[in-house]
Amino acid sequence: MKQHVMGIDFGSTTAKTVILDLKGRMVASRVSHMGAVSGDGVKDSVAGALEDAGLTQADIGRTVSTGYGRRMLDIADKNFTEITCHARGAVSMVPDARLVIDIGGQDSKVISVDSNGLVAQFAMNDRCAAGTGKFLEALARAMEVQLDDMGDIALEATQTLKISSMCATFAETEVISLLAEGQTKPDVLGAVHAAIAARTLGLVGRVGKKGPVVMTGGVARNPAAVHHIEKALGMPLILPETPQIAGALGAALIALDDYRAEHKLAISEADDDAMDRQMAEDKACIPGCKGVPGSMVVEPALPAKGKLGRLLGAIQNNL
Amino acid sequence: MDSQQILGIFAAAANDPLGYARAWKDRTGRPVIGSFPMNFPGELAHAAGTLPMILQESPDPITVGHGLLFPFYCGYTRSMVDQAARGDFDVLDAIMFGDHCVQLLGAADAIRVQLTQTRVIFFQLISSMCDPWTQGRSEESFAALRAELEDLLGAPVPDAALHDSIRLFNRNRVLIRKLYDMRKTGKAPLRAAEMQHVVKSSMIMDKAEHTALLEQLVAFHEQAAPQAQPGMRLHLSGHFCQAPKPEILSMIEDCGAIIVGDDLYHGFRYISTDVPEIGDPIAGLARWYLDRNTGVPCPTRVQNNVDWDAYLLDAIAEERADGMIVLMAKFCEPHMYYYPEVKEAFEARGVPHLLIETEHESMALEGLKTRVETFVEIIRRRAAAA
Numbered sequence: 001m002k003q004h005v006m007g008i009d010f011g012s013t014t015a016k017t018v019i020l021d022l023k024g025r026m027v028a029s030r031v032s033h034m035g036a037v038s039g040d041g042v043k044d045s046v047a048g049a050l051e052d053a054g055l056t057q058a059d060i061g062r063t064v065s066t067g068y069g070r071r072m073l074d075i076a077d078k079n080f081t082e083i084t085c086h087a088r089g090a091v092s093m094v095p096d097a098r099l100v101i102d103i104g105g106q107d108s109k110v111i112s113v114d115s116n117g118l119v120a121q122f123a124m125n126d127r128c129a130a131g132t133g134k135f136l137e138a139l140a141r142a143m144e145v146q147l148d149d150m151g152d153i154a155l156e157a158t159q160t161l162k163i164s165s166m167c168a169t170f171a172e173t174e175v176i177s178l179l180a181e182g183q184t185k186p187d188v189l190g191a192v193h194a195a196i197a198a199r200t201l202g203l204v205g206r207v208g209k210k211g212p213v214v215m216t217g218g219v220a221r222n223p224a225a226v227h228h229i230e231k232a233l234g235m236p237l238i239l240p241e242t243p244q245i246a247g248a249l250g251a252a253l254i255a256l257d258d259y260r261a262e263h264k265l266a267i268s269e270a271d272d273d274a275m276d277r278q279m280a281e282d283k284a285c286i287p288g289c290k291g292v293p294g295s296m297v298v299e300p301a302l303p304a305k306g307k308l309g310r311l312l313g314a315i316q317n318n319l
Numbered sequence: 320m321d322s323q324q325i326l327g328i329f330a331a332a333a334n335d336p337l338g339y340a341r342a343w344k345d346r347t348g349r350p351v352i353g354s355f356p357m358n359f360p361g362e363l364a365h366a367a368g369t370l371p372m373i374l375q376e377s378p379d380p381i382t383v384g385h386g387l388l389f390p391f392y393c394g395y396t397r398s399m400v401d402q403a404a405r406g407d408f409d410v411l412d413a414i415m416f417g418d419h420c421v422q423l424l425g426a427a428d429a430i431r432v433q434l435t436q437t438r439v440i441f442f443q444l445i446s447s448m449c450d451p452w453t454q455g456r457s458e459e460s461f462a463a464l465r466a467e468l469e470d471l472l473g474a475p476v477p478d479a480a481l482h483d484s485i486r487l488f489n490r491n492r493v494l495i496r497k498l499y500d501m502r503k504t505g506k507a508p509l510r511a512a513e514m515q516h517v518v519k520s521s522m523i524m525d526k527a528e529h530t531a532l533l534e535q536l537v538a539f540h541e542q543a544a545p546q547a548q549p550g551m552r553l554h555l556s557g558h559f560c561q562a563p564k565p566e567i568l569s570m571i572e573d574c575g576a577i578i579v580g581d582d583l584y585h586g587f588r589y590i591s592t593d594v595p596e597i598g599d600p601i602a603g604l605a606r607w608y609l610d611r612n613t614g615v616p617c618p619t620r621v622q623n624n625v626d627w628d629a630y631l632l633d634a635i636a637e638e639r640a641d642g643m644i645v646l647m648a649k650f651c652e653p654h655m656y657y658y659p660e661v662k663e664a665f666e667a668r669g670v671p672h673l674l675i676e677t678e679h680e681s682m683a684l685e686g687l688k689t690r691v692e693t694f695v696e697i698i699r700r701r702a703a704a705a
Contacts, residue, residue, distance in 0.1 A: 068685065068689075080692075081689050081696060082689065083689065083696075084693055084697070084700070107686070116704055118700055118701055118704060119693070119696075119697045119700070122690075122693060124689070125686075
């Protein structure tokens with residue numbers, strides 16, 4: 001029996017890989033930019049994570065892929081959508097989360113989670129890339145600022161402007177017009193982030209506003225996006241330390257569920273119970289959260305003896 | 320002929336309805352009458368010796384039709400007007416318009432202006448289904464339609480011929496319903512797109528030819544052993560006028576679902592109800608019109624003792640479906656108005672459902688696939704955790 005499982009998030013902009021041991025502890029994670037040939041980015045991400053963990057692919061017992069390229073990975077034993085995996089990953093990072101906002105490279109989604117950590121409802125952008133990382137990328141180019149600097153610059157805004165179009169191309173035209181009128185870059189960027197927040201609030205409205213809210217995906221690293229979404233929601237966002245890997249972590253946890261259930265008989269009951277307890281403890285924050293309002297942190301209840309194992313087994317048998 | 324060959328004939332007619340009509344007209348020298356959905360009695364036109372065909376949405380992009388109908392009309396009506404403006408309906412000797420919704424009325428007007436040489440027959444059916452006068456008013460509508468046909472063709476439509484057509488159409492419906500039943504049990508494991516071709520071609524092809532092929536297809540499956548059908552059992556609902564794009568149906572199945580039932584117009588809705596075969600045939604057609612709304616309720620009709628949402632919940636229980644996917648054609652007002660009731664009923668009962676809004680124009684299939692896959696994963700994971 002092998003001792004590790006892997007989750008791979010084959011995204012549009014980046015590839016993320018997470019390796020867990022059989023107790024659900026993260027052994028390695030790697031985020032790689034996709035570049036022009038997306039397969040290379042995934043290979044780099046997987047190879048990097050394996051290298052960091054001191055493992056080879058042969059040491060991995062189960063691999064689950066997610067993201068838009070999830071079906072293209074030969075090394076994956078199973079694949080699940082990014083909605084299922086982000087929900088699983090986000091809930092493991094923040095066990096009390098009831099709403100997950102994930103804004104990635106080319107899609108944004110809001111996932112409502114029930115008290116069992118299962119997806120209740122979801123909404124995602126289905127017509128265009130408005131309000132996604134690609135939207136920000138296009139506008140960063142138009143404004144000649146670095147993508148990573150956009151958020152900090154936007155927070156320096158001193159007046160409220162409005163971007164009315166959510167189409168990336170039309171918004172670019174608006175941005176250029178505003179700059180031509182003499183508006184400052186911080187003010188225009190503030191408007192860009194407010195537009196993303198409005199779009200996100202629209203998705204929240206479709207699944208129902210509730211909290212605590214955790215934000216994942218690359219855009220969660222953008223402080224202006226977080227600020228404007230919090231303002232639009234009227235609620236704080238809980239930010240995992242590494243929001244980009246939530247999908248890969250969720251995929252790895254599903255791989256773990258699957259692998260452990262399959263090899264349940266190979267694990268002694270004592271070990272199984274120990275793993276259950278460890279999993280529950282680690283779920284309090286994998287790989288660690290920051291900015292979690294104290295009032296929202298609730299110690300996760302330890303599952304009854306073997307209960308988690310039975311639940312995982314039941315899930316695996318129905319996958 | 321084997322089942323794949325028969326399905327191939329059905330698919331060919333479904334994919335090129337007007338091409339089939341032209342070939343039929345060349346072969347027989349008889350008139351072709353096109354009609355809008357949903358309650359046009361093809362039996363009447365068939366008894367008059369014509370080919371009745373339900374006009375189908377074309378997969379082609381809207382072109383010159385853009386100038387004739389606003390873009391906020393549904394894909395079916397815009398496509399109808401576009402086909403008329405392009406001259407595609409030149410094969411039709413007459414068109415029958417109904418008044419099921421405001422958009423169909425608008426399209427009828429736009430087409431009437433375009434096709435000045437084509438006979439246009441407009442017939443109205445009472446939408447209030449449980450008034451004391453509903454049967455009588457419906458009989459009047461069908462009698463007027465018969466008179467219009469007789470005027471168009473210059474010959475009477477005898478009762479005996481109408482009875483023959485009613486029997487033929489009923490037989491066709493019975494056979495398709497048999498396929499539906501065998502599909503539920505796995506004896507006829509037809510893909511959703513194949514099932515759509517069966518029904519859609521029935522709206523287009525010569526009914527005797529179609530029925531003869533159906534007899535063979537049903538016999539083939541009746542002899543077959545039931546096959547196990549792994550996958551999430553789903554019911555498909557919606558699309559009152561146009562056929563869902565086959566690629567959407569295939570995409571849903573590729574996500575790990577099997578379609579065990581539907582209430583689509585290009586599905587069970589079209590063949591749910593038979594016409595009484597005895598008595599006055601016009602009264603029988605009126606009875607059929609009334610019974611159709613209890614067979615599969617329609618949001619364009621008003622009937623106090625019939626609820627579409629209750630019907631759907633019953634259908635799902637009977638089909639042992641795990642959930643439902645609602646296919647809503649963009650700008651379909653009757654569906655948009657009724658959907659909140661369906662949503663509320665399904666949520667109250669805890670039956671999972673997913674709403675997909677479809678468009679005439681191309682859709683982002685990959686994003687849709689992610690949504691359907693997630694829907695299937697949610698049902699599986701919830702069932703496992705229960």
